Amino acid sequence: KLRKLASLVQSKYGEFLYKHLILFPSVEEFGGSLSVEAITDFVDNGGYVLVAGRSNPRDALMELAFKCEFEVDEENAAVIDHLNYDISGSEDHTLVGASPENLINSEIVIGKKSVGPLLYRGTGLLADMENPLVLLRVVFTDCSYVPDAPINEYPHTRTLLIAALQARNNATVVFSGSLYFFSVSTVQRAQDENLHNKSDNQDMATFISKWVFGGNGVRVRSDKHLKTRLERKKIPPVAYTITEPVVNETLAADGKWQPFQVNDIQLEFVRIDPFVRTTLSHIGGGRFRPYSRSPMCMASKFKVDYDRIGYAHLYSTTQVSVQPPTLTQYERFIPAYPYYVSTYSMMVGNAFFSFLR
Known part of the structure; x- marks a missing residue:
């Protein structure tokens, strides 16, 4: 005008x-x-x-x-x-x-x-x-x-x-x-x-x-987090358990929103400071996926903070909970082997000394 x-x-x-x-x-x-x-x-x-x-x-x-x-x-x-x-x-x-x-x-x-x-x-x-x-x-x-x-x-x-x-x-x-x-x-x-x-x-x-004018850029199309054993079901869990394997999948795009291919995007598992920082692996089609284990019990979040010259600032967070194992998730026999050894050794000892009499 x-x-x-x-x-x-x-x-x-x-x-x-x-x-x-x-x-x-x-x-x-x-x-x-x-x-x-x-x-x-x-x-x-x-x-x-x-x-x-x-x-x-x-x-x-x-x-x-x-x-x-x-x-x-x-x-x-x-x-x-x-x-x-x-x-x-x-x-x-x-x-x-x-x-x-x-x-x-x-x-x-x-x-x-x-x-x-x-x-x-x-x-x-x-x-x-x-x-x-x-x-x-x-x-x-x-x-x-x-x-x-x-x-x-x-x-x-x-x-x-x-x-x-x-x-x-x-x-x-x-x-x-x-x-x-x-x-x-x-x-x-x-x-x-x-x-x-x-x-x-x-x-x-x-x-x-x-x-x-924004013709070239990058954005997050979707952000998912899954337990590895539920990966096929594509069901985000309500909470994770300590040391449980986690997969986080991010789909980015640029230009005409075509798959974005780069090898320097990192994922952080953050509470106050990052407990886990890992590089996202490009698995094709603009999808990036890391494998990590959930750290200590806390309410934390997955964070992708991608800031490179010329690109729009890419920031994506997803809050998750990490909880201790339930009683049914603890292993029963192997962690209690000292108790079992002492019990059976006492039984064997009683039988042995009874035989000596």
Whole structure:
């Protein structure tokens, strides 16, 4: 929708009208009821946002970036690279040909890394150094500065091109300092003899957009726990007994909710701290299953806490009870062998001494 429309609203009667929001603004402020506060409230309620700016970011965009823990460079500043630039661009070398080697190493976010350069014309970003979702960073030859201004101080090299924020409620915000990044054109980088028919921006922008809008992710479809002897009956027990073999089966999925295949999901048997921690074995079809024995008597829970870069935080718990064995479950003869030995030895002794008389 156009920003001048008065009907530009995100929510009505306390419910959001959209799940995804794309902001490619070139205005001083948003129109309608759209504002920085409305967008941050949208994120707080689990919304997905994709934002792209340019070399002259507006106040609304800079404020939104600050709310999302990013910092946009000063007005009219641009990312400059005098070595890795597109030779068909302007002489100020602000049309940077970013290398795909500087992309985040996460296939869920960017898919398979591209081989061609990525065009970028825009301003730089700053983010927390501990932010794991830096999607595209600069090389040491890049800097962010006002092209026409004299360089009076050394520009830092901590500039980021594209970064993301994933909130605790799995809401995702992607910030790009370049609207030009979401375009397709022929590119030939300096220091590169190959002329590429097109940059890899289209594929990369498509994959990043798919990720930020929840097209790639993981969820728990079902979670079951069984006693091994009841596994065929698929009946979850009311309670477990100490040292009883337990099987917990989790079915996860991703993409179009296809079976998820990974080998680093762990299951914890938790009371206050984990008493048992074991890796889930993938048994095919997106099913993961560990075998363990129930620990001491307690009211505890099975917990799967899967938190990986690029994935939604996967958290699943199931509370179970563990009780001591009942009287009928104790073994009768073998644990009482001292009593039986003493009894029979006394009988044999009495018979022996009676015979001696």
